[in-house]
Amino acid sequence: MHVTLYRKYRPKTFEEVAGESDIIKTLKNSLDNNKLSHAYLFSGPRGVGKTTSARLIAKGVNCLNNGISSTPCNHCENCQEIDKGSFIDLIEIDAASNRGIDEIRELKDKINYRPSKGRKKIYIIDEVHMLTKEAFNALLKTLEEPPEHVIFILATTEPDKILPTIISRCQRYDFKTLSYKEVSEKLSDICEKENIKIDNGSLELIYEASGGSMRDSISILERVIIANLNQDIIESKTSEILGVTSKETLREFYDIIKSKSLKNGVEFLEKLWIDSIDIEKYFKDFAKYIKDEVISQRISVEEGLKIIGGVYDSLNKFKYEEDKRLLGHVVLNNIIKLSEKSKETEIVYKEVVVSPKENIDENSKTEKEILISIDEVKNKWNDILKAAKDEKPTYKAFLSDAFPLKIEDNTLYIAFRENEFSKESMESDYYNLPFQEIVQQITKSKLKTAYIFKKEIKEKSKDNMTKNLVSYLEGLN
Template identity: 40%
Template structure:
């Protein structure tokens, strides 16, 4: 069997700035700084794992201490300093793992030693990896030293979680953000290493490694290392097949994803249950299976949007975009639930009833927010003209107004647990027309319309309509002009209608004539319109 002497990511670690892949925006600046001798006293390297932060720190340590630096700012990699740093025995480069040396005592010890001049190089380099793991006290102890270190000291801090660093640390460092590698860059790196190692991997097998690396160069090389050192099926020890890559990395077969998704979309509960049972019998890692399924669904989504067709995935033939989005949302939900579940197979089996045609399953949102809205009295005089406002807008299926009318009470009941006031408004409304997927509802008063037109109310109604009718539609709300609104009650209206009091003489004359007064008419006149 083919055996490697050193793991690939260490054997092929970048030794100069030009060998760093995908970080040209950083290496260009660092090379210019080295050439012009305009070096900062503190560098902060930020990025995901396996993107080259530690390699860059070591290359920078070489470049600033190199005895024969190149004109472009790269180290020579031939002098004693460069060789010592490459071998890890250069006394003036101190690497500190902040995850295990995170306390204030370690920082105090560092501050005591920092005053000593470098023994061999021009600069003493302190590389603090995973610096975000330091305690608050340790950060505070480091602040002054980081702000004004001795001239012979350069700090290089590296972290994957920059948001955990205090602002006082960030302001004292030059920050460089490392980006994840693209699939083309990682594939190119792997192909270059494979050619040097005189190995061959099937193109599809290489695609699997690249996809599982998720932008990390180190992860890609580690996965390749595992595959090379764990060959199971190849007759030629230096030729790696797609099946071997799948077997070693635990990546499920494409047919398993096709079969399960096809069964779910067809509403075939028995076949879907059989597919999940097969996963269980083979001991498939369900987290990996769900991740692979989501990757497949992403490829299909991109293909659908681009107007292409992927023949490899049979379930995607004739698949509507709405159904595809529903699948993606459900599998994302499964992915979240798997992390905290001790019965992972059950989480996956719970998908089956949701797609079964033999049963009616009402989906309920798990992230419903109870919306509390304050009720205010309507003192607005309603105008005679009706107004209309468009509310919700998303995807389409053909509906008939009779379907909406039959389910309107159900829609109102679905709104009730989310917003009782909105439920009351919908109870007094009715669907009028449905044209081009635009639902028009009629309300008796403008106040009702104003409440329904709020963004919160639109979101609630849209969600319930989707749950009940299986589609989103644009919503238009109008006021019924035939309903006569009541005028606003105010002191001005009352005073305006108070009858003029007659003079005393006229009142006495009326008493003599014994004419009965119309008390009822006067009262009605005072409170007219209330």
């Protein structure tokens, strides 16, 4: 009979549990020093070890050879029956399907009977938050004064739905999703024991698909193994099986963006289209990949924000476009233009100031940033607005109500007369950083940009602003 990998490799000792080292250490100390609570609450996402830890406590309490210990023998009758799920003194209740007061009353009726084979009866109530209010109240009375031969272990994915009075009577442990390192080590160990070769790219894809759940990770691994019988597991095949975008493909597209080759980019997108890959989903995966690269410091924050902003700016603007292949070309063009703009603004504008009494040599040169006045900025304001509109059409609407007010500490303060929403939008990195670069490029300075709201300043009429907004909206149609 086939045994699923998750059941086959379910931890039989605390040492085999992946992650949650602090929780495991505390539970082991409790067993080794016989300082067990009468009730535990294990909360956390699915598949992270809550029920497994509960069963290990049951083994640690009822092992015939080693006594109450964090290292049960795994060979005695009690240990083996607990592993098989047939131990009479281990009662597991699924609250999702047994959520009423009748089930809890039945539990209360049987709870006073002493264990048949073990030292203690262990009650594991899974998804305990699913119990009805009446059932909770009945359980509360049981938890207040349980018999000494009983241990309750409540497991839940939604602890906020449990009555505070229940929580206060339990020793609570909050389990978390597992890290990539913890999951990949477990999956690699399973593959080694199953004589299967798997690459790191596949492990990353499985982890991403599992959401940090060990149970889901092993289930996904088994699915991938079945699809690759008698073959090595490689990233490209795994991504195809799981229907996700491989990191290799995302890296390849990022290299094209860096090379600024529209031709290669179009050919790459055409291949995705031929392979029936969802272009819109691909770009969302690409934005997530860039975010991960920024977090890992392999891409600068500025570059990452430009690319992510360019992707979503295009996707939102053309979200009703039916031709997704065309949408892909628009996104490609947008982010390559942003990448080129970023390179252009890396130029540092400096002037050399030389003392008239000294000879011109390397030691006599000092560098000084070019200073600029508010009047010079005002003279170039229309050029700045035009360049901004060409960069992002939304700037036309946001800046229709704005004007350069003053320069202090190398910061250009831009005032908004009435539209506070526009001010708040411009303050976001998504809009501010590209606009700041435009200001720096046109003014040949290193000015930073900041925004203030000036209600008291006389403004252009609301009619002018309305006309600008209408003009912008019409331009989008």
